[in-house]
Amino acid sequence: MELLPVIQVTACCAPLTREVLGAGAADDLARSLKALADPARLRIISMVVAHENAEACVCDLTAPLGLGQPTVSHHLKVLVEAGFLTRSKRATWAYYSLVPGALDSVSTLLVTA
Amino acid sequence: MELLPVIQVTACCAPLTREVLGAGAADDLARSLKALADPARLRIISMVVAHENAEACVCDLTAPLGLGQPTVSHHLKVLVEAGFLTRSKRATWAYYSLVPGALDSVSTLLVTA
DNA sequence: TTTAAACATCGATGACTGTCAATGTTTGCA
DNA sequence: TGCAAACATTGACAGTCATCGATGTTTAAA
Numbered sequence: 518m519e520l521l522p523v524i525q526v527t528a529c530c531a532p533l534t535r536e537v538l539g540a541g542a543a544d545d546l547a548r549s550l551k552a553l554a555d556p557a558r559l560r561i562i563s564m565v566v567a568h569e570n571a572e573a574c575v576c577d578l579t580a581p582l583g584l585g586q587p588t589v590s591h592h593l594k595v596l597v598e599a600g601f602l603t604r605s606k607r608a609t610w611a612y613y614s615l616v617p618g619a620l621d622s623v624s625t626l627l628v629t630a
Numbered sequence: 631m632e633l634l635p636v637i638q639v640t641a642c643c644a645p646l647t648r649e650v651l652g653a654g655a656a657d658d659l660a661r662s663l664k665a666l667a668d669p670a671r672l673r674i675i676s677m678v679v680a681h682e683n684a685e686a687c688v689c690d691l692t693a694p695l696g697l698g699q700p701t702v703s704h705h706l707k708v709l710v711e712a713g714f715l716t717r718s719k720r721a722t723w724a725y726y727s728l729v730p731g732a733l734d735s736v737s738t739l740l741v742t743a
Numbered sequence: 744t745t746t747a748a749a750c751a752t753c754g755a756t757g758a759c760t761g762t763c764a765a766t767g768t769t770t771g772c773a
Numbered sequence: 774t775g776c777a778a779a780c781a782t783t784g785a786c787a788g789t790c791a792t793c794g795a796t797g798t799t800t801a802a803a
Binding site for chain 2: 533534536537538540543544546547550551553554555556557558559560562563564566567615617618620621623624625627628629630
Binding site for chain 4: 744745746747748749750751752753754755756757758759760761762763764765766767768769770771772773
């Protein structure tokens with residue numbers, strides 16, 4: 518998984534079926550999709566949004582996911598670096614929440630109409 | 631890449647942020663997204679749609695993609711088995727075209743509103 | 744200052760993936 | 774029938790990824 522730059526999900530390009538995708542734009546969109554294309558990460562996003570105050574810490578996620586703490590931390594890092602989640606640390610806890618509009622940006626790029 | 635069943639992209643579940651995703655639904659959606667999460671495959675979809683009659687054969691794609699014929703055939707197979715493209719063989723050519731609504735189904739599952 | 748809890752990071756490992764060269768298969772044509 | 778073109782399939786290989794155990798870091802509390 519690419520973890521180098523913080524990817525901005527917003528409007529890398531025109532919708533897929535609007536005009537032919539250049540190599541660079543295809544790389545960008547593929548990188549965003551790759552961050553989403555994992556069952557654990559999809560459930561993480563879903564659980565974060567559904568959680569109280571629309572935020573969740575690592576300890577809220579490990580048990581329902583059935584994954585170890587390092588693994589969950591890894592997935593959260595991928596989602597943060599891809600621009601889908603933000604991290605805010607309070608006391609010893611790290612709270613993650615969804616970046617408004619991030620999912621919709623990707624959604625827009627896939628839509629046909 | 632999982633190539634087992636022909637995945638139906640249509641409505642595996644409620645939108646990501648609507649209710650918490652179960653393990654099975656997360657697997658399904660992740661499988662669809664994985665099929666899309668590759669630069670070459672994104673460009674293939676884009677090029678197929680933009681091509682004359684909204685269909686293209688393998689020979690139309692290899693040169694602009696800069697990939698070998700077996701590699702392009704592989705990507706096309708992934709997209710067909712994921713339910714995004716259909717294949718229709720005429721003479722010695724295999725014409726691929728976008729399944730109507732397939733991209734929009736995924737798009738709908740990602741949207742926040 | 745010691746202890747414990749929450750989390751991040753590191754290193755390793757097994758599984759998967761994108762790519763290609765080589766080969767098989769089918770179709771149209773001479 | 775034989776040949777060539779378009780495409781699929783196979784096998785191999787290098788790179789990437791999800792996961793875990795072990796360890797490091799930070800914070801709060803005793």
